[in-house]
Protein backbone atom coordinates (compact mmCIF):
# COMPACT_ATOMS: atom_id res chain seq x y z
CA UNK A 68 0.00 0.00 0.00
CA UNK A 69 1.29 3.48 -0.91
CA UNK A 70 2.22 5.62 2.11
CA UNK A 71 2.05 9.43 2.39
CA UNK A 72 2.64 11.87 5.25
CA UNK A 73 0.96 15.06 6.46
CA UNK A 74 1.51 16.77 9.80
CA UNK A 75 -2.26 17.30 10.24
CA UNK A 76 -5.02 15.35 8.49
CA UNK A 77 -8.63 16.58 8.61
CA UNK A 78 -11.30 14.04 7.68
CA UNK A 79 -14.47 15.55 6.17
CA UNK A 80 -15.12 19.05 4.79
CA UNK A 81 -18.42 20.12 6.38
CA UNK A 82 -18.82 22.78 9.09
CA UNK A 83 -16.51 20.92 11.49
CA UNK A 84 -13.85 20.06 8.88
CA UNK A 85 -13.61 23.10 6.59
CA UNK A 86 -13.44 25.58 9.46
CA UNK A 87 -10.64 23.77 11.30
CA UNK A 88 -8.70 22.91 8.11
CA UNK A 89 -8.81 26.52 6.88
CA UNK A 90 -7.86 28.01 10.25
CA UNK A 91 -4.87 25.67 10.67
CA UNK A 92 -3.66 26.08 7.07
CA UNK A 93 -3.98 29.87 7.35
CA UNK A 94 -1.81 29.66 10.48
CA UNK A 95 0.91 28.16 8.27
CA UNK A 96 0.49 24.54 9.42
CA UNK A 97 0.72 21.56 7.02
CA UNK A 98 -2.84 20.29 6.53
CA UNK A 99 -4.33 17.68 4.20
CA UNK A 100 -8.13 17.46 4.01
CA UNK A 101 -9.62 14.09 2.97
CA UNK A 102 -13.22 14.30 1.68
CA UNK A 103 -15.10 11.26 0.38
CA UNK A 104 -17.30 13.26 -2.03
CA UNK A 105 -16.40 15.28 -5.14
CA UNK A 106 -16.02 19.01 -5.70
CA UNK A 107 -19.39 20.25 -6.90
CA UNK A 108 -19.82 21.82 -10.31
CA UNK A 109 -20.84 25.37 -9.39
CA UNK A 110 -20.00 28.85 -10.69
CA UNK A 111 -17.64 29.56 -7.75
CA UNK A 112 -15.84 26.19 -7.90
CA UNK A 113 -15.29 26.66 -11.65
CA UNK A 114 -13.87 30.11 -10.98
CA UNK A 115 -11.49 28.57 -8.43
CA UNK A 116 -9.91 26.58 -11.28
CA UNK A 117 -10.93 23.16 -9.90
CA UNK A 118 -11.06 20.88 -12.94
CA UNK A 119 -12.56 17.65 -11.51
CA UNK A 120 -16.14 18.64 -10.65
CA UNK A 121 -19.34 16.69 -10.31
CA UNK A 122 -22.79 18.02 -11.32
CA UNK A 123 -25.46 18.63 -8.73
CA UNK A 124 -28.58 16.48 -9.14
CA UNK A 125 -30.66 18.18 -11.81
CA UNK A 126 -32.57 17.13 -14.94
CA UNK A 127 -31.61 13.68 -16.23
CA UNK A 128 -29.09 13.33 -13.39
CA UNK A 129 -31.61 14.04 -10.64
CA UNK A 130 -31.93 10.44 -9.58
CA UNK A 131 -28.44 9.16 -10.46
CA UNK A 132 -26.72 11.97 -8.50
CA UNK A 133 -29.18 12.21 -5.61
CA UNK A 134 -28.10 9.36 -3.37
CA UNK A 135 -24.58 8.31 -2.49
CA UNK A 136 -25.77 5.29 -0.55
CA UNK A 137 -28.23 3.77 1.88
CA UNK A 138 -27.45 2.22 5.23
CA UNK A 139 -29.57 0.42 7.78
CA UNK A 140 -29.36 -1.54 11.02
CA UNK A 141 -30.74 -4.46 9.07
CA UNK A 142 -29.01 -4.43 5.67
CA UNK A 143 -26.55 -7.29 5.21
CA UNK A 144 -23.14 -5.55 5.35
CA UNK A 145 -24.79 -2.47 6.85
CA UNK A 146 -24.97 -0.31 3.70
CA UNK A 147 -25.08 -0.25 -0.08
CA UNK A 148 -23.29 2.27 -2.27
CA UNK A 149 -25.26 3.80 -5.15
CA UNK A 150 -23.06 6.58 -6.59
CA UNK A 151 -19.79 8.00 -5.26
CA UNK A 152 -20.95 11.34 -6.75
CA UNK A 153 -24.33 11.23 -4.92
CA UNK A 154 -25.31 14.23 -2.81
CA UNK A 155 -27.08 12.51 0.10
CA UNK A 156 -26.64 9.46 2.30
CA UNK A 157 -29.62 7.93 4.12
CA UNK A 158 -29.39 5.71 7.17
CA UNK A 159 -32.41 3.86 8.55
CA UNK A 160 -31.78 3.25 12.26
CA UNK A 161 -34.20 2.03 14.93
CA UNK A 162 -36.31 5.08 15.87
CA UNK A 163 -34.50 7.57 13.58
CA UNK A 164 -33.81 8.01 9.88
CA UNK A 165 -30.67 10.07 9.29
CA UNK A 166 -29.93 12.16 6.20
CA UNK A 167 -26.46 13.60 5.62
CA UNK A 168 -24.55 14.82 2.61
CA UNK A 169 -21.37 14.19 0.64
CA UNK A 170 -19.10 16.52 -1.31
CA UNK A 171 -16.40 19.13 -0.75
CA UNK A 172 -18.14 21.65 1.51
CA UNK A 173 -20.25 18.94 3.22
CA UNK A 174 -23.66 19.97 4.52
CA UNK A 175 -23.29 23.59 3.39
CA UNK A 176 -24.37 22.56 -0.11
CA UNK A 177 -27.67 21.09 1.03
CA UNK A 178 -28.52 23.15 4.08
CA UNK A 179 -31.16 25.90 4.20
CA UNK A 180 -28.55 28.40 5.46
CA UNK A 181 -30.40 29.39 8.63
CA UNK A 182 -27.43 30.52 10.72
CA UNK A 183 -28.22 31.00 14.40
CA UNK A 184 -26.82 30.41 17.87
CA UNK A 185 -28.27 27.60 20.09
CA UNK A 186 -31.87 28.03 21.19
CA UNK A 187 -31.23 25.83 24.25
CA UNK A 188 -30.30 28.21 27.07
CA UNK A 189 -26.81 28.07 28.67
CA UNK A 190 -25.84 25.65 25.93
CA UNK A 191 -22.09 25.49 26.64
CA UNK A 192 -22.31 25.66 30.45
CA UNK A 193 -21.35 22.73 32.69
CA UNK A 194 -19.80 20.32 30.19
CA UNK A 195 -16.06 20.95 30.55
CA UNK A 196 -13.92 23.51 32.40
CA UNK A 197 -12.76 26.29 30.10
CA UNK A 198 -15.72 26.03 27.72
CA UNK A 199 -18.62 28.36 28.46
CA UNK A 200 -21.19 30.54 26.71
CA UNK A 201 -18.88 33.52 27.28
CA UNK A 202 -15.77 31.78 25.90
CA UNK A 203 -17.68 30.55 22.82
CA UNK A 204 -19.26 33.88 22.02
CA UNK A 205 -16.33 35.23 19.94
CA UNK A 206 -16.23 31.96 17.96
CA UNK A 207 -19.90 32.34 16.96
CA UNK A 208 -19.24 35.89 15.85
CA UNK A 209 -16.17 34.79 13.85
CA UNK A 210 -18.01 32.05 11.93
CA UNK A 211 -21.21 34.05 11.41
CA UNK A 212 -19.13 36.88 9.97
CA UNK A 213 -16.97 34.68 7.74
CA UNK A 214 -20.07 32.86 6.44
CA UNK A 215 -21.29 36.29 5.31
CA UNK A 216 -24.47 35.73 7.31
CA UNK A 217 -27.02 38.48 6.78
CA UNK A 218 -30.16 39.41 8.67
CA UNK A 219 -33.15 38.44 6.51
CA UNK A 220 -35.36 41.38 5.75
CA UNK A 221 -39.12 41.14 5.56
CA UNK A 222 -38.99 42.00 1.87
CA UNK A 223 -42.27 41.94 -0.04
CA UNK A 224 -40.24 41.22 -3.20
CA UNK A 225 -39.25 37.75 -1.90
CA UNK A 226 -42.01 35.37 -2.98
CA UNK A 227 -43.42 32.99 -0.37
CA UNK A 228 -41.56 34.35 2.66
CA UNK A 229 -43.60 33.55 5.78
CA UNK A 230 -44.02 37.18 6.69
CA UNK A 231 -45.91 37.70 3.43
CA UNK A 232 -47.34 34.22 2.81
CA UNK A 233 -49.02 33.72 6.20
CA UNK A 234 -49.87 37.34 6.95
CA UNK A 235 -53.57 37.18 6.25
CA UNK A 236 -54.45 33.50 6.57
CA UNK A 237 -57.25 32.54 8.97
CA UNK A 238 -55.46 29.85 11.02
CA UNK A 239 -51.76 30.60 10.67
CA UNK A 240 -49.32 33.46 11.15
CA UNK A 241 -45.60 34.09 10.70
CA UNK A 242 -43.66 32.89 13.76
CA UNK A 243 -41.53 35.33 15.70
CA UNK A 244 -37.92 34.94 14.49
CA UNK A 245 -35.26 33.42 16.78
CA UNK A 246 -32.84 35.84 18.50
CA UNK A 247 -30.39 37.45 16.01
CA UNK A 248 -31.70 35.56 12.97
CA UNK A 249 -29.25 35.33 10.08
CA UNK A 250 -29.10 33.56 6.74
CA UNK A 251 -26.23 32.63 4.44
CA UNK A 252 -27.18 33.88 0.96
CA UNK A 253 -25.86 36.44 -1.47
CA UNK A 254 -29.09 38.40 -1.77
CA UNK A 255 -29.67 40.32 -5.01
CA UNK A 256 -29.42 44.09 -5.02
CA UNK A 257 -31.97 44.13 -7.82
CA UNK A 258 -34.17 40.97 -7.63
CA UNK A 259 -35.15 41.34 -11.29
CA UNK A 260 -31.53 41.32 -12.44
CA UNK A 261 -29.32 39.06 -10.28
CA UNK A 262 -25.69 39.62 -11.20
CA UNK A 263 -22.32 37.95 -10.85
CA UNK A 264 -20.17 39.13 -7.95
CA UNK A 265 -16.43 38.39 -7.59
CA UNK A 266 -15.09 38.30 -4.03
CA UNK A 267 -11.68 39.41 -2.67
CA UNK A 268 -10.23 35.95 -3.45
CA UNK A 269 -11.28 36.16 -7.09
CA UNK A 270 -14.15 33.68 -6.59
CA UNK A 271 -17.24 34.38 -8.71
CA UNK A 272 -20.81 33.89 -7.45
CA UNK A 273 -24.27 34.61 -8.84
CA UNK A 274 -26.67 36.47 -6.57
CA UNK A 275 -29.79 34.50 -5.58
CA UNK A 276 -32.47 34.46 -8.27
CA UNK A 277 -35.85 34.42 -6.46
CA UNK A 278 -37.71 33.39 -9.61
CA UNK A 279 -35.56 30.32 -10.27
CA UNK A 280 -35.06 29.14 -6.63
CA UNK A 281 -31.98 27.15 -7.62
CA UNK A 282 -30.32 27.52 -4.21
CA UNK A 283 -32.19 24.95 -2.13
CA UNK A 284 -31.34 21.56 -0.62
CA UNK A 285 -30.19 20.17 -3.98
CA UNK A 286 -27.22 22.54 -3.98
CA UNK A 287 -26.61 25.99 -5.36
CA UNK A 288 -25.18 25.84 -8.91
CA UNK A 289 -24.70 29.62 -9.15
CA UNK A 290 -23.25 30.01 -5.67
CA UNK A 291 -26.10 32.19 -4.35
CA UNK A 292 -25.99 30.10 -1.17
CA UNK A 293 -22.82 30.70 0.85
CA UNK A 294 -20.96 27.39 1.02
CA UNK A 295 -17.83 26.32 2.87
CA UNK A 296 -15.81 25.51 -0.26
CA UNK A 297 -16.15 29.17 -1.28
CA UNK A 298 -15.74 30.90 2.06
CA UNK A 299 -13.27 28.69 3.93
CA UNK A 300 -11.52 26.39 1.45
CA UNK A 301 -10.86 28.80 -1.45
CA UNK A 302 -8.69 31.17 0.65
CA UNK A 303 -7.11 28.27 2.56
CA UNK A 304 -5.97 26.64 -0.72
CA UNK A 305 -3.90 29.76 -1.29
CA UNK A 306 -2.34 29.23 2.15
CA UNK A 307 -1.21 25.73 1.20
CA UNK A 308 -4.17 23.57 2.28
CA UNK A 309 -4.23 20.30 0.29
CA UNK A 310 -7.71 18.98 -0.47
CA UNK A 311 -8.16 15.39 -1.67
CA UNK A 312 -11.67 14.84 -3.02
CA UNK A 313 -13.18 11.35 -3.49
CA UNK A 314 -10.95 10.18 -0.61
CA UNK A 315 -12.91 8.01 1.82
CA UNK A 316 -11.29 7.24 5.16
CA UNK A 317 -11.82 3.72 6.45
CA UNK A 318 -9.78 3.40 9.64
CA UNK A 319 -7.39 5.24 11.95
CA UNK A 320 -4.76 3.12 13.69
CA UNK A 321 -2.35 4.26 16.42
CA UNK A 322 1.35 4.09 15.44
CA UNK A 323 4.00 3.23 18.04
CA UNK A 324 7.64 4.33 18.04
CA UNK A 325 7.49 6.92 15.24
CA UNK A 326 8.48 10.46 16.22
CA UNK A 327 6.86 11.92 13.06
CA UNK A 328 3.50 10.18 13.18
CA UNK A 329 1.08 9.01 15.85
CA UNK A 330 -1.65 7.75 13.50
CA UNK A 331 -1.97 5.74 10.29
CA UNK A 332 -5.10 6.58 8.28
CA UNK A 333 -6.24 4.19 5.58
CA UNK A 334 -8.30 5.77 2.83
CA UNK A 335 -9.84 4.63 -0.44
CA UNK A 336 -9.31 6.75 -3.54
CA UNK A 337 -12.65 6.58 -5.38
CA UNK A 338 -11.10 8.02 -8.54
CA UNK A 339 -8.57 5.17 -8.93
CA UNK A 340 -9.90 2.43 -6.63
CA UNK A 341 -6.51 2.46 -4.85
CA UNK A 342 -6.01 2.25 -1.07
CA UNK A 343 -3.44 4.60 0.49
CA UNK A 344 -2.05 5.01 4.00
CA UNK A 345 -1.52 8.52 5.36
CA UNK A 346 0.76 8.96 8.38
CA UNK A 347 -0.05 11.96 10.57
CA UNK A 348 0.93 13.51 13.86
CA UNK A 349 -2.55 15.04 14.38
CA UNK A 350 -5.89 13.76 13.05
CA UNK A 351 -9.08 15.82 13.12
CA UNK A 352 -12.29 13.85 12.67
CA UNK A 353 -15.11 15.83 11.04
CA UNK A 354 -16.88 13.31 8.82
CA UNK A 355 -20.34 14.24 10.18
CA UNK A 356 -21.83 12.49 13.23
CA UNK A 357 -22.80 9.22 11.54
CA UNK A 358 -19.49 8.76 9.71
CA UNK A 359 -17.23 10.07 12.47
CA UNK A 360 -18.81 7.48 14.78
CA UNK A 361 -18.49 4.83 12.05
CA UNK A 362 -14.74 5.55 11.61
CA UNK A 363 -14.04 5.63 15.36
CA UNK A 364 -16.08 2.53 16.18
CA UNK A 365 -14.66 0.58 13.24
CA UNK A 366 -11.11 1.67 14.13
CA UNK A 367 -11.67 0.44 17.69
CA UNK A 368 -13.02 -2.90 16.45
CA UNK A 369 -10.51 -3.49 13.64
CA UNK A 370 -7.48 -1.19 13.94
CA UNK A 371 -6.47 -1.16 17.61
CA UNK A 372 -7.83 2.30 18.49
CA UNK A 373 -8.72 1.08 21.97
CA UNK A 374 -10.59 2.73 24.86
CA UNK A 375 -13.08 5.62 24.46
CA UNK A 376 -15.60 4.11 26.93
CA UNK A 377 -18.30 6.72 26.16
CA UNK A 378 -18.04 6.35 22.36
CA UNK A 379 -21.45 5.99 20.68
CA UNK A 380 -23.39 7.07 23.80
CA UNK A 381 -25.61 10.19 24.01
CA UNK A 382 -26.55 10.24 20.34
CA UNK A 383 -29.36 12.68 19.49
CA UNK A 384 -31.41 14.09 16.61
CA UNK A 385 -32.08 17.71 17.65
CA UNK A 386 -35.77 16.76 17.78
CA UNK A 387 -36.07 17.00 13.97
CA UNK A 388 -39.47 16.15 12.54
CA UNK A 389 -40.21 16.56 8.82
CA UNK A 390 -43.44 16.48 6.86
CA UNK A 391 -44.81 17.11 3.38
CA UNK A 392 -47.51 19.81 3.57
CA UNK A 393 -49.76 19.18 0.60
CA UNK A 394 -51.09 22.69 -0.05
CA UNK A 395 -52.27 21.97 -3.58
CA UNK A 396 -53.50 25.55 -4.02
CA UNK A 397 -53.38 26.46 -7.75
CA UNK A 398 -52.64 30.09 -6.85
CA UNK A 399 -49.42 29.20 -5.09
CA UNK A 400 -45.98 28.37 -6.54
CA UNK A 401 -43.80 27.62 -3.53
CA UNK A 402 -40.83 26.65 -5.68
CA UNK A 403 -39.92 30.35 -6.03
CA UNK A 404 -38.30 32.64 -3.46
CA UNK A 405 -35.61 31.75 -0.94
CA UNK A 406 -35.32 28.14 0.30
CA UNK A 407 -35.55 29.66 3.79
CA UNK A 408 -39.04 31.07 4.08
CA UNK A 409 -39.07 31.76 7.83
CA UNK A 410 -41.19 30.30 10.61
CA UNK A 411 -44.91 29.61 10.81
CA UNK A 412 -47.25 28.88 13.74
CA UNK A 413 -50.90 28.52 14.60
CA UNK A 414 -52.45 31.89 15.20
CA UNK A 415 -51.70 33.07 18.74
CA UNK A 416 -49.64 29.95 19.65
CA UNK A 417 -46.83 31.80 21.39
CA UNK A 418 -45.42 28.55 22.84
CA UNK A 419 -45.17 26.81 19.47
CA UNK A 420 -41.99 24.77 18.88
CA UNK A 421 -39.78 26.11 16.06
CA UNK A 422 -41.49 25.24 12.77
CA UNK A 423 -40.46 26.38 9.31
CA UNK A 424 -39.76 25.08 5.88
CA UNK A 425 -39.95 25.96 2.24
CA UNK A 426 -40.82 24.83 -1.23
CA UNK A 427 -39.05 22.16 -3.21
CA UNK A 428 -36.23 23.77 -5.24
CA UNK A 429 -35.85 23.69 -9.04
CA UNK A 430 -38.98 21.57 -9.59
CA UNK A 431 -39.07 22.61 -13.24
CA UNK A 432 -35.82 20.72 -13.72
CA UNK A 433 -37.09 17.40 -12.35
CA UNK A 434 -37.61 14.71 -15.04
CA UNK A 435 -41.26 14.17 -14.03
CA UNK A 436 -44.68 14.57 -15.73
CA UNK A 437 -45.98 18.17 -15.68
CA UNK A 438 -48.94 17.39 -13.39
CA UNK A 439 -46.62 15.89 -10.77
CA UNK A 440 -44.35 18.95 -10.99
CA UNK A 441 -47.32 21.29 -10.59
CA UNK A 442 -48.48 19.42 -7.51
CA UNK A 443 -44.95 19.57 -6.05
CA UNK A 444 -44.72 23.31 -6.72
CA UNK A 445 -47.76 23.80 -4.50
CA UNK A 446 -46.28 21.74 -1.63
CA UNK A 447 -44.22 22.86 1.34
CA UNK A 448 -41.55 20.83 3.13
CA UNK A 449 -42.43 21.55 6.76
CA UNK A 450 -39.93 20.91 9.56
CA UNK A 451 -40.09 21.23 13.32
CA UNK A 452 -37.26 20.91 15.80
CA UNK A 453 -36.34 21.37 19.46
CA UNK A 454 -34.08 20.01 22.16
CA UNK A 455 -34.21 16.21 22.56
CA UNK A 456 -32.72 14.09 25.34
CA UNK A 457 -29.76 12.44 23.53
CA UNK A 458 -30.97 9.00 24.58
CA UNK A 459 -29.62 7.23 21.49
CA UNK A 460 -26.72 4.82 21.10
CA UNK A 461 -24.57 4.00 18.07
CA UNK A 462 -22.69 0.70 18.03
CA UNK A 463 -20.62 -1.34 15.57
CA UNK A 464 -20.50 -5.13 15.34
CA UNK A 465 -19.60 -7.58 12.59
CA UNK A 466 -18.71 -4.76 10.17
CA UNK A 467 -22.10 -3.10 10.63
CA UNK A 468 -23.12 0.23 12.19
CA UNK A 469 -26.27 0.21 14.34
CA UNK A 470 -28.26 3.29 15.47
CA UNK A 471 -30.83 2.90 18.27
CA UNK A 472 -32.91 5.89 19.33
CA UNK A 473 -36.28 6.18 21.05
CA UNK A 474 -38.17 9.36 20.06
CA UNK A 475 -40.81 8.64 22.71
CA UNK A 476 -38.24 9.49 25.42
CA UNK A 477 -38.06 13.12 24.17
CA UNK A 478 -41.24 15.19 24.82
CA UNK A 479 -40.44 17.42 21.81
CA UNK A 480 -41.76 14.78 19.38
CA UNK A 481 -45.23 14.57 20.98
CA UNK A 482 -45.41 18.39 20.86
CA UNK A 483 -44.39 18.50 17.20
CA UNK A 484 -46.81 15.73 16.20
CA UNK A 485 -49.66 17.51 17.98
CA UNK A 486 -48.73 20.83 16.33
CA UNK A 487 -48.52 19.27 12.85
CA UNK A 488 -51.96 17.65 13.41
CA UNK A 489 -53.45 20.96 14.48
CA UNK A 490 -51.89 22.81 11.50
CA UNK A 491 -53.27 20.13 9.13
CA UNK A 492 -56.75 20.39 10.63
CA UNK A 493 -56.95 24.14 10.90
CA UNK A 494 -55.29 25.01 7.57
CA UNK A 495 -57.34 22.38 5.71
CA UNK A 496 -54.15 21.13 4.03
CA UNK A 497 -52.78 17.79 5.11
CA UNK A 498 -49.24 17.23 6.43
CA UNK A 499 -47.83 13.77 5.70
CA UNK A 500 -45.10 12.92 8.22
CA UNK A 501 -43.36 9.53 8.54
CA UNK A 502 -43.82 7.56 11.77
CA UNK A 503 -40.07 7.35 12.32
CA UNK A 504 -38.68 10.91 12.48
CA UNK A 505 -36.13 11.96 9.86
CA UNK A 506 -33.21 13.98 11.17
CA UNK A 507 -30.82 16.17 9.20
CA UNK A 508 -29.14 17.18 12.47
CA UNK A 509 -27.65 14.00 13.99
CA UNK A 510 -25.27 14.83 16.83
CA UNK A 511 -23.43 13.45 19.85
CA UNK A 512 -21.84 10.06 20.39
CA UNK A 513 -18.31 11.51 20.82
CA UNK A 514 -19.38 14.20 23.27
CA UNK A 515 -17.44 16.92 25.02
CA UNK A 516 -16.99 16.07 28.72
CA UNK A 517 -14.98 16.93 31.82
CA UNK A 518 -13.47 13.44 32.17
CA UNK A 519 -13.21 10.20 30.21
CA UNK A 520 -16.12 8.86 32.31
CA UNK A 521 -18.38 11.64 30.96
CA UNK A 522 -17.31 12.16 27.38
CA UNK A 523 -14.99 11.26 24.52
CA UNK A 524 -13.27 14.64 23.94
CA UNK A 525 -11.93 17.27 26.32
CA UNK A 526 -12.08 21.08 26.20
CA UNK A 527 -9.42 21.07 23.44
CA UNK A 528 -11.57 18.75 21.32
CA UNK A 529 -8.93 16.04 21.87
CA UNK A 530 -9.93 12.43 22.54
CA UNK A 531 -9.16 11.76 26.23
CA UNK A 532 -7.19 8.54 25.69
CA UNK A 533 -5.70 9.35 22.23
CA UNK A 534 -3.54 12.49 22.22
CA UNK A 535 -3.41 14.11 18.78
CA UNK A 536 -6.87 12.82 17.75
CA UNK A 537 -9.65 15.45 17.68
CA UNK A 538 -13.40 15.60 16.93
CA UNK A 539 -14.71 18.91 15.56
CA UNK A 540 -18.07 18.01 14.01
CA UNK A 541 -21.57 17.55 15.44
CA UNK A 542 -20.52 14.25 17.10
CA UNK A 543 -18.72 16.31 19.76
CA UNK A 544 -21.77 18.39 20.74
CA UNK A 545 -22.76 17.62 24.36
CA UNK A 546 -26.38 18.70 23.93
CA UNK A 547 -28.96 19.47 21.22
CA UNK A 548 -28.94 23.17 20.28
CA UNK A 549 -32.70 22.91 19.69
CA UNK A 550 -32.38 25.07 16.56
CA UNK A 551 -30.33 24.72 13.37
CA UNK A 552 -26.86 23.62 14.59
CA UNK A 553 -24.34 24.49 11.85
CA UNK A 554 -23.03 27.67 13.47
CA UNK A 555 -22.65 25.79 16.77
CA UNK A 556 -20.58 23.11 14.99
CA UNK A 557 -18.54 25.76 13.15
CA UNK A 558 -18.00 27.71 16.40
CA UNK A 559 -16.80 24.52 18.13
CA UNK A 560 -14.37 23.85 15.24
CA UNK A 561 -13.15 27.45 15.44
CA UNK A 562 -12.61 27.05 19.20
CA UNK A 563 -10.64 23.79 18.69
CA UNK A 564 -8.52 25.45 15.97
CA UNK A 565 -7.73 28.43 18.23
CA UNK A 566 -6.74 26.14 21.08
CA UNK A 567 -4.60 24.04 18.72
CA UNK A 568 -2.76 27.10 17.40
CA UNK A 569 -2.26 28.42 20.95
CA UNK A 570 -0.80 25.10 22.09
CA UNK A 571 1.22 24.05 19.05
CA UNK A 572 2.04 27.44 17.54
CA UNK A 573 1.41 28.90 14.12
CA UNK A 574 4.04 28.97 11.37
CA UNK A 575 4.34 31.84 8.99
Ligand SMILES: Cc1cc2nc3c(=O)[nH]c(=O)nc-3n(C[C@H](O)[C@H](O)[C@H](O)COP(=O)(O)OP(=O)(O)OC[C@H]3O[C@@H](n4cnc5c(N)ncnc54)[C@H](O)[C@@H]3O)c2cc1C
Pocket residue numbers: 078079080081082083084101102103104166167168169170171172173174175177178179180181182183284314315316317353354355356358359362507508509539540541542550551552553554556
Ligand atom coordinates in the same frame (compact mmCIF):
# COMPACT_ATOMS: atom_id res chain seq x y z
C1 LIG B 1 -31.87 19.54 3.87
C2 LIG B 1 -31.03 20.08 5.00
C3 LIG B 1 -31.23 21.38 5.46
C4 LIG B 1 -30.46 21.88 6.51
N1 LIG B 1 -30.64 23.17 6.91
C5 LIG B 1 -29.86 23.67 7.90
C6 LIG B 1 -29.96 25.04 8.27
O1 LIG B 1 -30.71 25.81 7.68
N2 LIG B 1 -29.18 25.49 9.28
C7 LIG B 1 -28.31 24.67 9.95
O2 LIG B 1 -27.65 25.14 10.88
N3 LIG B 1 -28.19 23.37 9.60
C8 LIG B 1 -28.92 22.86 8.60
N4 LIG B 1 -28.76 21.55 8.21
C9 LIG B 1 -27.84 20.70 8.96
C10 LIG B 1 -26.37 20.86 8.60
O3 LIG B 1 -26.19 20.65 7.22
C11 LIG B 1 -25.56 19.87 9.42
O4 LIG B 1 -25.87 20.02 10.77
C12 LIG B 1 -24.08 20.10 9.21
O5 LIG B 1 -23.73 20.00 7.86
C13 LIG B 1 -23.27 19.09 10.00
O6 LIG B 1 -21.92 19.50 9.95
P1 LIG B 1 -20.76 18.43 10.18
O7 LIG B 1 -19.47 19.13 10.03
O8 LIG B 1 -21.04 17.71 11.44
O9 LIG B 1 -20.94 17.35 8.99
P2 LIG B 1 -21.18 17.51 7.46
O10 LIG B 1 -21.47 18.90 7.06
O11 LIG B 1 -22.16 16.44 7.10
O12 LIG B 1 -19.77 17.15 6.82
C14 LIG B 1 -19.22 15.87 6.87
C15 LIG B 1 -18.38 15.65 5.61
O13 LIG B 1 -17.56 14.49 5.81
C16 LIG B 1 -17.57 13.71 4.64
N5 LIG B 1 -17.28 12.31 5.01
C17 LIG B 1 -18.14 11.42 5.55
N6 LIG B 1 -17.50 10.23 5.73
C18 LIG B 1 -16.25 10.39 5.29
C19 LIG B 1 -15.13 9.52 5.21
N7 LIG B 1 -15.21 8.25 5.65
N8 LIG B 1 -13.97 9.98 4.68
C20 LIG B 1 -13.87 11.29 4.23
N9 LIG B 1 -14.92 12.15 4.28
C21 LIG B 1 -16.09 11.72 4.82
C22 LIG B 1 -18.96 13.90 4.06
O14 LIG B 1 -18.98 13.60 2.69
C23 LIG B 1 -19.22 15.38 4.37
O15 LIG B 1 -18.79 16.20 3.31
C24 LIG B 1 -29.49 21.04 7.13
C25 LIG B 1 -29.27 19.75 6.65
C26 LIG B 1 -30.01 19.27 5.58
C27 LIG B 1 -29.73 17.87 5.08
